[in-house]
Amino acid sequence: MTPWLVIGGMGVITFATRLSLILLAGRVTLPAIVWRAMRFVAPAVLAALVVSPILQPAGTLDLSAGNERLLAATLAGIVAWRANNALLTIGLGMAALWILQWVRP
């Protein structure tokens, strides 16, 4: 499968979700539970995307202090929770990883 086909498919799917009810409003109705569930899509998907590369950097669960990415992400998580600032979270997380690497080569 070439990247082009995948990207074309992604484009069609994304556009379809955006156009869906602008075009179909009044003609289709979705069950109420679907609407209520949709607001949990973002927190659920994002949480799943965060934990895997941080807790399982090499494929297996690594909760040891040797997992530098876990340490840096924990700091970034605290910053994110307190400040709720994207750039600060990313900046301090990256800086923490660089410092940890430099201190323990």
Added chain:
Amino acid sequence: MSSPRSEFLAGIRAELPLLLGVTPFGLIYGALALEAGIPAGPALAMSSLVFAGSAQFVATQLFSAGAPAAVILFTTLVVNLRHILYSASMAPHLRPLRPIWKWLLAYLLTDEAYAVTITHYGARDHPSTAPKHWYALGAGLALWSTWQTSTAAGILLGAQIPPVWQLDFALPLTFLALLRASLTDRPAVAAAVAAGVTAVLAASLPFRVGLVLAALVGMAVGLWAERR
């Protein structure tokens, strides 16, 4: 009295603060796409063909993990489900417009453009006869051009960034920052925790179906927490 021109410019103005926040994400996406093994041409084209930051980041991660096309496409659908909500809430405002406007504004319907546009449509002190679709177009195009240029810059500069910088770590950090912004109440936190635990437990499943499974479990737990 507001003209199409003044609405268009007001849309751009309202979008400006968001552009500051979006630019670094465009740069990071461009650099990460190359690192994930996506050639520069398709990586750049994704920004105009797909034009959805979170879906592009997720696809980049799945590409580098060697996930099959079907998983990437299904994940794109799951990540973009929220756009159906945006589409529904824009629909009544766009109903009188010609189809070309509906298609164009649907293409430009991102999180950032939706946020400022729906606020403008909801503003009560504004005359209802105002051509507000020009406002939506201004906000949408401002974001579109910023996303295209920052992505291109990321692709150009990305190839020159040494691997020791571990730029790929910026991706989980980006998701972490977006995750924090999405945790607006207790049910949302419950959905995130359930999805995170599921993702770790399901990590050994093939084709990274763990991500979709985690999303579905998270949504179910969110609904359950809301009812309590």
